Amino acid sequence: MNEDIKEILYSKEQIEEISKKIGAQLTIDYAGKKPLVICVLKGAILFMADIIRKMDTYTEIDFMDVSSYGDSTVSSGEVKIIKDLDVPVEGRNVLIIEDIIDTGKTLQCIVSLLKHRKAQSVKICTLLDKPERRVEGVVPNYVGFQVPNEFVVGYGLDYQGMYRNLPYVGILKEEIYENN
Numbered sequence: 001m002n003e004d005i006k007e008i009l010y011s012k013e014q015i016e017e018i019s020k021k022i023g024a025q026l027t028i029d030y031a032g033k034k035p036l037v038i039c040v041l042k043g044a045i046l047f048m049a050d051i052i053r054k055m056d057t058y059t060e061i062d063f064m065d066v067s068s069y070g071d072s073t074v075s076s077g078e079v080k081i082i083k084d085l086d087v088p089v090e091g092r093n094v095l096i097i098e099d100i101i102d103t104g105k106t107l108q109c110i111v112s113l114l115k116h117r118k119a120q121s122v123k124i125c126t127l128l129d130k131p132e133r134r135v136e137g138v139v140p141n142y143v144g145f146q147v148p149n150e151f152v153v154g155y156g157l158d159y160q161g162m163y164r165n166l167p168y169v170g171i172l173k174e175e176i177y178e179n180n
């Protein structure tokens with residue numbers, strides 16, 4: 001285990017198992033719908049890569065990069081679009097893949113944008129959900145795990161750009177970020 005991690009919450013095996021389960025459900029739900037699967041960079045890259053390989057349907061993928069945390073553990077509340085989608089969403093069945101929903105501000109912004117652009121349907125699939133911190137009424141359609149109100153890293157999630165490559169999700173030790 002990385003020495004900066006206080007506790008492992010979800011192992012590589014648990015994540016693999018839940019990805020399989022969600023992928024199987026998505027295969028059923030999106031049969032014949034040719035979904036556009038959107039990865040919210042950068043945190044969702046690992047989950048996206050796992051999920052799409054478990055979806056046995058015709059799918060197209062695209063990427064969007066938005067940021068509200070910068071180098072902090074607290075959301076700035078201001079969601080900036082750094083990279084927009086390459087393809088139009090009008091009339092498409094869109095599935096957003098996220099690593100975590102915390103305050104919900106990031107997804108609130110993305111979902112309204114996609115609806116404004118006339119997507120036929122917009123659904124959310126997130127590996128982690130931290131409902132205790134929610135300030136926006138965002139409700140995910142597919143959830144891997146509910147996490148406690150702790151700052152978590154690994155499997156795509158970062159603190160100051162690091163820890164994304166850990167194969168598990170763990171709680172970051174407070175001393176790593178408390179002086180920032």
Ligand SMILES: O=P(O)(O)OC[C@H]1O[C@H](OP(=O)(O)OP(=O)(O)O)[C@H](O)[C@@H]1O
Pocket residue numbers: 040041042043044066067068069070075098099100101102103104105106107157158
């Ligand atoms: O529900 P919220 O409070 O909005 O938080 C969730 C968002 O925060 C993280 O992204 P971040 O802005 O840190 O960018 P990253 O994915 O590149 O790490 C995470 O990947 C989600 O997109």
Ligand code: HPA
Pocket residue numbers: 069100102150151152153157158159
């Ligand atoms: O707990 C978290 N960890 C990493 N990134 C995040 N973005 C929102 N919440 C988190």
